Structure formats: C-alpha cells, structure tokens
Amino acid sequence: MSSAVCFPSVDWFERLANAMRKEVERFQELGTTDCTMVVKVDLGALGTRIYEIGFEGFEITEIRELSSLEQAKASHFVVEGSLEAWREMIENIRRNGAPDLEHTLNYLTLPDVPLRVSGPDQLEIDAFYRYNETIQRFFNGAAGIATRYERVAI
Amino acid sequence: MSAYSPVVEEGLERMLAMVRGDFDLSWMDSNPTGWGHRVQPGASGLGLRDVDTGAYGVVPEYGSSHGSMAPRGCFVPADTPSLGMYDLNEKATVWSDNAAMLYDEAVTRQWNSVTDVPWHKLQKLPDDIEKAVCQMCTNFTEVEFVAGDMPAKWLCHINHDFHEVKLFLATQIMDEARHMDVFRKRALANGGGLLMASPGNEALLAAILQAPNYTTASALMHIFGEGFILTLFRAGEFLAPTEVEKTIFRLCMQDEARHVAYGVKHLQYFVARHPEMMEEIHHILGLGEEAIFRLTLEPQTLEPRAILAGKGVENIQLGMTRLAFLYNKQITEYLQRLKIAGIDRLPRMKIPAELPALGPEV
Secondary structure, eight states: OOOOEESSSHHHHHHHHHHHHHTHHHHHHHOOEEEEEEEEEEOGGGOEEEEEEEEEETEEEEEEEESSGGGSOSSOEEEEEEHHHHHHHHHHHHHHSSOOTTOSHHHHHTTSSSEEEEOSSHHHHHHHHHTHHHHHHHHHGGGGOOEEOOOOOO | OOSSOHHHHHHHHHHHHHHTTOOOOGGGGSOGGGTTOOOOOBTTBOOHHHHSOGGGGOOOSBOOTTOSOOOTTSOOOTTOOOOSOOOBOBGGGTOOTTHHHHHHHHHHSOOOTTTSSOGGGOOOOOHHHHHHHHHHHHHHHHHHTHHHHHHHHHHTTBOGGGHHHHHHHHHHHHHHHHHHHHHHHHHHHSSOOOOOOOHHHHHHHHHHHTOSSHHHHHIIIIIIIHHHHHHHHHHHHHHOSSHHHHHHHHHHHHHHHHHHHHHHHHHHHHHHHOGGGHHHHHHHHHHHHHHHHHGGGOHHHHHHHHHHHHTSGGGHHHHHHHTHHHHHHHHHHHHHHHHHHTOOOGGGOSSOSSOOOOSOOO
C-alpha cells in the first residue's frame, strides 16, 4: 500500500507546509513573506480544483480548498495550469531535489504557458515576483513528498 | 587668556558642576505624553509598524517646521537649529501607505552576492552564450544604480517626520548596490568580462536624475523603469544558462518588485491629493517611453537576449521571435500599475501597446 499523497489536495499542500516548518531557518534566511497564493489546477473535463495558501511572516497560516475563485481572499494572486503541467513540475523537482533550469516557477509562468499568474490587480500579481524565492522553495518541498495524481471528481 | 573657545570653556564648567552633583535631568520629564509606550512584537519579530503605534504612528500632513533631524514624537527644544535642507515637507509628495511594511520586508529579505549565489556552479559556456550573458550583465551594471542615485539625491530633502519613507529608500539604495555588484561580478567571474555600455540607456537615466521633483522622478523610475527591469529580470531567469544566473535574477526580481510596490502606492497617494499634477506626470512618462523605445536601436541591448533565447548566435533570429511577448507583457503590466495609481495612460502612450508579430510562431 502506497503512502503517496494525491495532488492536488489540501493534504498535499499540508505536506509542503510541514516540510517548510521543518526547515524554518532556511525560510527565515529568505525573509518575511506576506501574501495569499491561489493554486488552480485544470483537470480537463473534471473541472478545476482551487487551493488557497496563506503566507505570513515565516509561516503558512492557512490552506483551504475553494469551490470558486470568488471565495479567495480579496488580496491574492493565482498560479494556474493543467494537471499535466503541475505534474511535470512536481516530478522534475522530485527527480532532481529542486527544479532544473526549465522547471522553475518563473520559467514556467513567464510566457503564460504552461503555467500562468493572474490576480485581481497588478500589485497582487507582483507579489508573486516579490516573494518568488520563498514560493519556489515552498514548492521545492515536493522533492520529499511521494505524490500520486488522480483525477478525482469534485 | 583661555586656551579654549567659550563653548569649550562653558562645557568644561558644566562638567565640573556635574562632578559636584549639579545635574539637570529635565530631559527625563521632557515628553510626558510620549512616555509609557508599549509595543507588541508580531509573529515574525518587531517591525516598524509594531512600534509606530498611538501618537508615534501619527504622520502629519506637513512635517515639522523645525527642520532638524529630531525624531517624530520626541520633545524638540525651541533652540534646536534647522539644518536648512528639508524642503519635502508635505506628506503627499513622498508618502506611500506601504512604506513601513516594505521597509520591514526589505530588511528581512536582504541577501548578498558573496555567499547567496552558488558561484561554484559556474561552468564554461560557449563563447556566444558567455558574451551574451556578459553583455546583459554590462547593461544591468550600468543602469541599476540609478535607482540608488535617485533616492540618494532626494533623501536629504525629505522631512524626518516621514522616516518610514526615508528608511525604505535607504533599503532600496542597498538593494541597488547589491544589483550593481552582482551583475559586475557575474560579468567578470567566468572568463568573460564587461562589454559595451549603452548610450541609449543614459538618456533614460538622465531623465530620472534630472526630473523636476521627487514624484515625477519616482513615477519614471519606480513604476516605469523598475517595472520594465522587473520583467527583464524575469526574462533573465528564464534565459539563464546556469543555476548561477538563475539565482541572481530571482533574487534581484524580488527586490525590484518591492521598489515597484512603493512607487505605485506613492503615485496613488500623490495623484489623489494633487490631480493638478497629472499633466506633469504624463509628460515625464512620455519621455521615458520614447527613451526606452530608442533602446531597440541598440544592438548591445536587444541582441544578447535574442542569442540566449535562441540558445546560440546561429539562432538569433529565432530568439528574437521568441522574445516578442516580453514587450507586450512589459506594457500590459506598466499600464495596469498606473491604473492602480489612478492614471489612464493608454490613450496618451507614445509607443505601441503591442508589437507586431516578428515572425512565425516557433
């Protein structure tokens, strides 16, 4: 029986948050982070799954699943893409311990494909750039998470 | 005749009086309303916003007229001399509601080019790629410290009651020092060197440094200049041939986004109180737009990125096509930031909002 955690899920992001807590000193080196990131995963015919992750100071303050973007905090940015794009990024991190040159969040989002950053206004989108190293390190925690990818209907 | 001046003589007499037990101690009760202040550190430490509460957090619309460096909230003796240099005394001319927050963030997010960049991962690159990286770094070394010189020029004009802004701008100067340093370092670190300066960039830098007042300088630098550079830093990370450049650009990107955040919120604060200044702001943005578009005429500015995007000089044309989206992204984000500040720039923009397709999609 596998102990792999399903992506996307609250559990999976909780594992990332736990990984962050375990190496809090490394995150403190990067400085405080105050933003809300929404991760949107397109599951094709099965719709989308949306997760809100709150960063405050050196901690993750909240992880929750949303039924629509309207439920997100007013101040947030969205990183969205297909399950396949997320899967490729996560598997690349798992293989290398960190993303290679072509799988960093910035690399994947700059041309708006395969991932895309959006938000209610430009300053919210800019928060993705402002805290990019922290957000990247947060996702790098995926290196230690056995992950399975199931297309679970909502 | 005394060997000392009257001031020194008076000081010596005062010291002798203190030795005899004649102390004044009036300073201990000089600020009764400001005494007994309590603070509550936040989860991530004691920030500027945690201490500037109550009366200490009240920022006046016009800074104190004493013209000294006396800190906001203290008792200022009547004979405190003015330094005669603080003439940015209206809050709206410098203020941004996020300045204190950005200062706290900046001081915790400092990094250094000595130990935070994995220099040991530098590797021998093909000549054309190394030259492209070095030219890009030459450009950034040249332009980055304008965002240090500009705040430095205005800092000694800003009333000390607006210390949140002064402190934030001081962090920006350090950020830019780091940027100038790290790009120079990268150019010199891998068997290459600095290449060609950019006369075209100098026109934009001059417009920033010679702007007639702080707010127009800030609009041109924080929003226009640093907004455009922010996208170029993102592009630098995207095009980076090794983990070294990747790290440099990611770290610089974060700093630049903080500066942009200050600029947008300052312009928003200013324009809401000085709509009559809108024309002057439009004028300087127009100067910046034309200046930056002239850079397209400079091979040393555009071609290195095209080489990196094409992964070699033999594919430079392909690289140019691949990079076309960057300009459109720069303009879209620029216009959106100005919109937050309360400025509709699109109808007055002096350069195209979108570039025509530069070639077939690849």
